[in-house]
Amino acid sequence: MQEHPIVLADANNFYASCEAVFHPEVAGKPLVVLSNNDGCVVSRSYEAKALGIANGTPWFTIRQEAAYDQVIARSSNYELYGSLSRRMMSIMSGFLPGQEVYSIDECFMHSPWDIERTRRIAAVMRRAVLQGVGIPVSIGIAPTKTLAKITNHWAKRHPSSRGITTWGDLSRDDQGTAVLSSIEIDDVWGIGRRLAKRLRGLGIRQAAQLRDQDPVNMRRRFSVQLERTILELRGIPCIADDNDATGGKRDCQILCSRMFGTPILGEEGLRQAASVYAQYACRRLQRQHSLCTRVSVFCASSPFSKHDQYSSVCGSILLQDPSDDPVIISAAARQALHGRITPSVRYVRVGVMLTGLVDAASYDTLPALGARTDSGLSEVFEQVARRFGPAHVGIGFAGIRGDGRNNGDTGAAWAMRREMLSSRCTTRWDEMPVVRAD
């Protein structure tokens, strides 16, 4: 029996649950949270799931029906979700060691205790998060991460588990064959859509069948990752902690891409957007202490548009020297689109990608050809943002600063649409929740 189980804690309907924390009136009602620009459904309350609303549904296709069902829709309130996520993770880190924050709403932990003690601790931890921040989490306890994912999923869907399931609960009689036979290959952690298709071609459809493949053979045919997944399904831990996810993360490319609230016509608007996103990307570049050598910009029209055919363009600038200077990078981003824009196309998406990243500390070249590093401008921007709020200062012209709450953050007419944004209860003084005394 495995004595040091892995614990996976994952919030239930995280975004939708966050919306209910400060707004009791939406608790117990069908509620959906929409992606950037109020595009697609990305999170649903249980009541919304019960209505049959699928994740990823474009909002405009169900809007009318949803209104009839009195579905409440909210724009993604990233400020609130980030704040509650940080609090939730911090609480849980006090219960078990080795926390690896895997995404905004889930983390792995390593228990030094046996299964039963781990289960008891997990129950207290779950209660502490529910009481402390009002977010329900489900917990899967298993010998490996892959099985922890499966048990967690089980705990979520079966209320009788009271939010906690161990692999032992599911595998008692048959080493888990029945459970693994009910899990489609796509739903196994680490199996992407393309890989699932190839596996199905070989007749491997359920997790149980994958588990029974010869791992060495599968490594030869596919990859070492797949071999690890097979071993993990057998209860042999072999997926190491992804330290990237916790702290020392270094992306090998940085992409900053958004949809616009309203389409942009013409080169100048696109160049403004590219410049702004280049500055966002640059901030991330500096945060991971890298320099970039290539700045690419792409823009695209809507694939759903009735007005014009889908079209996209892409341009790229190779920097003379690696740089993390926002002036250089945003200038390159503006330049990258030059002359490539079709004036009549209504563009709705712009993205800036920084590639060819090198480590700022170890980058080394001939003396006269040194890296062009930021001279301190970013630090000044950060200070201004801390004091006056975001979107008060930046490089280049970025459109007229909007007055509304939603575009006040980003600054321009083309900024992200967040029409159904709830209040940012924990990060904005002027959006603080109100309690009634009357």
Add this chain to the structure above:
Amino acid sequence: MARLSDVISSIHPASESPVPVPQALEAVHAGFPSVAQDYFDGDFSLDEHIIMHPDTTFIVTVAGDSMQNAGIWDGDLLVVDRALDPQDGDVVVAVLDDELTVKRLVMHGHTPVLHPENPAYPDFIPSPDQDLLIWGVVTGNYHWQRKTAQRHVEQPVPPSVTYPGAKSSGGATVAPKHPGAYRHGGWGSRHV
């Protein structure tokens, strides 16, 4: 930070002196060194003092006068800790009619009662089949005494800005487009 070139240039050429003596890169303060330096570790923080559990504490604001006999006034900030288990006599934030409301929790035997601290308002006694949902326990409140000191509310009208020599009349007066831009009363006036 010292660059290598600075260090090299600060070393006297060998021809002038047999032993190269590096110059100090920093000025040396004459006089008694500040003893306080070793002791100063930053001012104390109000946050840290009043918030026991930062992960579970939220700040909310009060609307209404039903708690004024408890010293909680309209517009006050409340520090609410969700990690504390509510006890008899605590001021709590509870969910009533789908709204967050602040009341004092009083136990009548085994029945919890929500009691406003203002005789003009009635007690709320949940019916036997009604669950009383306590959102959090109020650990303290902050009441502004000088309303004009309060940030993020009505700010005085910003002064108009004069651009010298902008017009032939010897200086035009231009009202700022966004009053918000000046709400902190000018650069470097208060907060750093």
